[in-house]
Amino acid sequence: MQKSIFVFLSLLIFIVFPVIGQAASFGDRVNTMSKIEQIRISTADEKVRIVLDASKPVSYKTFVLSNPNRVAIDIKGAWLSPDIIKETLVDSSCVGKIRVRQFDADTVRVVIETNVSQNGYEIFSLPANANTSIYRIVFDFGDGQKNLPAVVEESPSTPIVPTVAIPNSVQPPIIPIPNAMKGIRGKTIVIDPGHGGSDSGAVGTKGIMEKNITLAISKQLQGLLTDAGAKVIMTRTSDVDVARPSAEAVEELQARVDVANRARADLFLSIHMDSFSSSDAKGTSTYYYAKGTPASQRLANLVRSGIIEQLGTEDRGTKTCNFYVVKHTTMPAALAEVAFVSNPGEGQLLNSIDGVKKAAQGIYNGICRYFQ
Numbered sequence: 628m629q630k631s632i633f634v635f636l637s638l639l640i641f642i643v644f645p646v647i648g649q650a651a652s653f654g655d656r657v658n659t660m661s662k663i664e665q666i667r668i669s670t671a672d673e674k675v676r677i678v679l680d681a682s683k684p685v686s687y688k689t690f691v692l693s694n695p696n697r698v699a700i701d702i703k704g705a706w707l708s709p710d711i712i713k714e715t716l717v718d719s720s721c722v723g724k725i726r727v728r729q730f731d732a733d734t735v736r737v738v739i740e741t742n743v744s745q746n747g748y749e750i751f752s753l754p755a756n757a758n759t760s761i762y763r764i765v766f767d768f769g770d771g772q773k774n775l776p777a778v779v780e781e782s783p784s785t786p787i788v789p790t791v792a793i794p795n796s797v798q799p800p801i802i803p804i805p806n807a808m809k810g811i812r813g814k815t816i817v818i819d820p821g822h823g824g825s826d827s828g829a830v831g832t833k834g835i836m837e838k839n840i841t842l843a844i845s846k847q848l849q850g851l852l853t854d855a856g857a858k859v860i861m862t863r864t865s866d867v868d869v870a871r872p873s874a875e876a877v878e879e880l881q882a883r884v885d886v887a888n889r890a891r892a893d894l895f896l897s898i899h900m901d902s903f904s905s906s907d908a909k910g911t912s913t914y915y916y917a918k919g920t921p922a923s924q925r926l927a928n929l930v931r932s933g934i935i936e937q938l939g940t941e942d943r944g945t946k947t948c949n950f951y952v953v954k955h956t957t958m959p960a961a962l963a964e965v966a967f968v969s970n971p972g973e974g975q976l977l978n979s980i981d982g983v984k985k986a987a988q989g990i991y992n993g994i995c996r997y998f999q
């Protein structure tokens with residue numbers, strides 16, 4: 628079953644990129660596609676505006692579904708940023724749940740539950756502004772949607788933050804580990820195993836779930852840090868939603884932020900596995916909030932290099948982001964995409980005790996260096 632899906636996806640990629648073909652690297656293919664960076668939602672007077680930010684111009688087609696009534700849009704030649712919020716419940720009389728997912732190798736599908744008639748909504752695209760080079764698709768719901776303010780490049784609450792890789796030249800030197808433990812002693816460290824409970828995170832080959840790997844790595848890391856004298860607080864220690872069973876996405880993320888902020892932690896680290904529609908994608912990346920501190924950037928750099936030393940994974944760089952948990956935590960914070968659960972080799976490695984131990988050791992080494 629999995630194999631047939633894999634073959635299908637491989638064929639699809641071959642059809643979609645006939646010139647480039649299978650010899651093309653992941654990077655080459657992604658360069659031809661538009662990355663859906665984030666989804667922004669604003670409400671005013673029972674009107675709802677949804678804006679998708681894309682890295683390149685996109686073509687799309689819309690259609691309606693019934694029972695419940697939904698408006699759907701397929702964006703061609705696009706891929707979804709791995710940690711975009713995939714499901715949002717809008718508190719409005721005209722729009723319910725909004726879901727976004729990678730529908731196939733080159734299509735991102737957005738489905739919006741709505742009770743408005745065909746005349747009650749409008750969908751249009753906007754070209755990139757010279758400053759941001761972010762393209763936008765705008766959905767306006769509710770009568771009189773034209774009264775909404777003009778779409779701006781940056782809404783005050785959710786700034787558009789293009790992902791930027793840090794050049795290799797600014798990456799920190801590797802510092803030896805011995806005697807590092809004394810810096811960790813007494814520090815309060817919050818570890819956030821990504822996803823859990825009703826949210827499996829990404830699902831890789833052989834049904835390997837991101838939420839299980841992130842928990843295994845986090846528990847291993849908890850042991851290492853505790854042994855070194857740190858006070859470790861976990862946002863979860865079992866397969867549960869942190870906020871409450873089947874919590875909505877933002878509520879769930881806020882619950883994780885609350886754990887760290889209430890503890891006045893010295894450091895927050897969220898642990899994730901990456902995923903992509905092509906099984907070729909692989910490697911390690913870390914993220915910190917684009918308007919965050921140099922300490923967060925340093926933490927992200929050190930955790931990334933620590934993981935790569937241990938796992939031997941490809942270096943995908945430290946990147947800036949707008950992810951909820953690193954944006955809203957008040958201490959130095961980073962998010963690690965340890966490796967790709969969608970890559971058969973990396974998925975299998977991280978689904979093993981050996982892989983989990985190495986990943987945890989790498990993150991631990993990075994944290995040790997951070998506190999030196």
Ligand SMILES: [Zn+2]
Nearest residue numbers: 821828899900
């Ligand atoms: Zn994740």
